[in-house]
Amino acid sequence: MSLPCREKEFENIYRFIEGKILDGAGGCMYISGVPGTGKTATVQEVVRSLQEAVSRRDIPDFKFIELNGMWLTEPRQAYVQLLNALTGQTVTAEQAQQLLERRFSRTAHRRITTLLLVDELDLLWTRRQDVVYNLLDWPTKAASRLVVLTIANTMDLPERLLMGRVTSRLGLTRVTFHPYTHKQLQEIVMARLRGLQAFDPDAIQLVARKVAAVSGDARRALDICRRATEFAEGDAEGSDGTVAMQHVDQALAEMIASTKVQVIRYCSKMEQLFLQAVASEIQRTGVEETVFDKVYIQLRTLCVFDGYAVPSVTESLGICARLGSCRLLLTEHSRADMHQRVLLNVSSDDLYYALKVL
Template sequence: MKSNQRVKKLLLLSSSSSPSPTKTPNKTLSSSPTMITKKTRSSTTKTPKQLSSPTKTPKKPLSSPTITTKKTRSSTTKTLRKRLSPPPTKIPKKKLLSSPTKTPKKTLSSSPTKTLNKTSLSTKTPKNKNKKKTLSNKECLDLALQRLSSNSTPESLPCRGSQFTDIFNYIENKLIEGNGGCMYISGVPGTGKTATVREVKRKLEADSKYPAFKWIEVNGLKLSDPYQCYVHILHELTGEKRSSEAAADTLNDRFSDCDPDHEFVILFVDELDLLRTRKQNILYHLFDWPTRHNSKLIVLAIANSMDLPEKLMINRVASRIGLTRLAFHPYSWQELESIITSRLTGLLHVFDSDALKLISRKVAAVSGDARRALDICRLAVQTAQLTAAAAADDEDDQQQQELQSTVSMESVDQALKEIFNSLKLVRIRLAPLQEQVFLQAVCQDFRISGVEEANFIDVYQHHIEICRFEGHYIPSTVELEKIAYNLHTSRLIIVEKSVSHLFKKIRLNISVDDINFALKMS
């Protein structure tokens, strides 16, 4: 029992001795450092254990702050990065995600479709260009038809340089001197008279060194009555509309007044021979007004016949014209060829050189009319188009025509045959003199009235005037009626059936240009 009691005491002592030193230093370190110093001074043997414990304890607090600082630094850096990085990272991501996603969608949906179409078109354009080069036959022929039209105004007038300088110098001298004058320009149709005068007008209007002038143009073909030229001139000059007699009086007073403040008036009269009357008052006024003092009137008169003043006008009218005359001779074949080639700048491959020479030589041998040469070229182009359209079914012929973009000699020969060897033209060339004069009378009435139909009595009056002018025999109404029925059977004109032969309606069954061309050939 005593041994057991001793063992229990030892155990109690051991138990009391072992927990006290371990727990005290922790408590002393955590709670009071003074206790640690007292026990360390008192117990030297237990200092290593106690020193080991404090060494361990500071490591924990030191380790914990180091760990916390790293965590805090890492956390702070992460938070800073999160705070700073999201806007730049998210915005570019949105931009990159939105713009690539949207822009590619746009580019793939709208723009890529357009760009792809453009790229596809760009890839196809060389094929189209190649097709244009091979298929340019159609487009080049269409463009050649537009340029070869007689109504289209060319950029320059070849082969009329000397006539252009003569007209320009004449008007320039009159404008500088301050005097009026008159120039009579003659030549067969299609020799470039009207085009040359209009080119002079463009050059005068482009230069500002000349005095101010008023340009008035009168065309005899556009007047229903010769006396309407007074009304037209007064309306263009002052803007007033009066009767022909009142307009003639006011114009006479205007050009008789010696007022130096009046501006110059350049009067361009085309188709002068259609303004003839019995007393020739219109022609006398037109050529008398420029000779008056300080009239400041320059008259440019154009007619087809060179000897019109001597044939049609009275001696006093012919004397007013004086020696200021200019003649336009018919074109030679070299000039006609240069005119056609100037129209076809950039399209010279459309025609063969031999084809152009053949057309120009044929026209120059007959009349030298540039308009007729252009018409033949247009007809040759149209025949080439028809042959191309007819051969479009065959692949071999189509490939050959795609490679060839020229009007061949065959189409030119066919066009020349249609024009020169047509039955109507041959009939007019071989017609008697009175029948040719009758056709001229019908054309003249059509030019004056502008109506396709004409009364027999009006044609008869024009027929008598032409016969008197040319010095031919004047037929009666019965004889002229037989002439009209002969032309009707040849299908050159159409005569309406009527009871009274004087008021029968007559209509042309052929163009006026073809009649004039056939009459020149005869």
């Protein structure tokens, strides 16, 4: 059963994996989309449906393994965890890579298909890039019986990470999850509330429109609904407990009043533009950590587009330092030059809520 408004994506992913399992073939699918668009939840629902199909004997058995870039102490641990899940062996990363290479290159007639989900693919990026490359390359080997699903936030991450290596040879199938529209968000919230008469339909529409205007993130819409419900429960005395427009307004106002949102709103225009530049660079690459010189390129573009004078590198380094001192950015204290690493220390949603009028 697919998630509301993700029926097409569910079908595409299901058919891709089902076909590979039935054919005993390998393959790789790259799934992208901004946070909160249902990527991981849809894949998990697909896997559950495939496991039910196995129990009905509609398709051959398969082994499901999940890796998440956030769970790994360093990218090459992906080799160690994958080998351990397949064989129970625990070896060094280098040994694991060699054993996996051998396994996926040699024919084994009794081997069942391995379905590997790699979530947060962008966090496996390293300067050598061998981890991402191997995970995408192993399914192309004729004997692999390895189906890899990768999930990340950026559409062109493979091209950016593989830096000139021929991605077309890897035969990536792509599925893109676009941000939810306000009508889709409305449908998602209503599906969660099915059978309950607790929400005024106008209140649901208000949540959907506000969130769609900023990010299209279903999780944020549901968070607002939960908070609005708490406000309605507080007003329950003398009322019917229905969540109305004013409760949604209270939840939105509280979100806007959060400390980090307020700090961003009190930043200078150039500091706000710098934060936007960091967010733009993260969105462009799909990698959460970036470097000052890349951010500066984005900052210049934003300034020109918005009609502001472009600050010098020295001025911009000062802006970066100020944002670091108030913890809106995490910066590399050991160096304050063009190559210092920069990390956004606020959620992109908080940044957008601070800079947009709700």
